[in-house]
Amino acid sequence: MPSFHAEDEHLMAYAAGSLAEPIALLVATHLALCPSCRARVGSFEAVGGALLETLDTVTTDRSLRDAVLARLDETDAEPAPAPRPAKAGPVDLRVPEPLRGYLGSRLDDLAWKPRGPVDEVRILPDHAGITSRLFRIKAGTAMPRHTHEGSELTLVLSGGFTDRGDHFLRGDVAAADSGVDHCPLADTDEDCYCFAVNDAPLRLTGRLGRLLNPFIRI
Ligand SMILES: [Zn+2]
Structure with a gap:
């Protein structure tokens, strides 16, 4: 639970x-x-x-x-998503429906793109300014320190991370809004996979992050 x-x-x-x-x-x-x-x-x-x-x-x-x-x-113009027919390919039981139907392969086999210390893969085309991505944070690694212009919702699928003193595990939803400046840290025992939805771009705020901001969009 x-x-x-x-x-x-x-x-x-x-x-x-x-x-x-x-x-x-x-x-x-x-x-x-x-x-x-x-x-x-x-x-x-x-x-x-x-x-x-x-x-x-x-x-x-x-x-x-x-x-x-x-x-x-x-x-009613925005119906809740029905489970999509699963794309051909092995399913990943770590990912519950309806998200699983959007992937079409096991988590490890997705087309991950490195973004600094984390990997990401986009799930849906950007939708009315809302970006949806899977993140893979390597065990024991912190995401770059960042803040948001809008809000961010993160659902943990596998593994866990700590953010501002709270420990999030599979099924947990972490919410951060524009007032939050944070760098979630993945647990040390396994990679953390999560599904994140942002309604505005992230902005890197750490020392290195500020230099990288023009080049990386995480
Ligand atoms: Zn709940």
């Missing part, structure tokens, strides 16, 4: 089907590993359904009901 969870804001938006695909994919993959967040999504869905029923039966003001339904139609 994970110790660090998706925020209610994301779980509610997930229940409403209003999250952009990369974030919905991260939340759905966390849900596959987290019974307590699945239960919360279930209760949000129940509240949403009850609200609609109430509007149906109680309100005499059709315009209110129509306005709510119109809003729901707007947010």
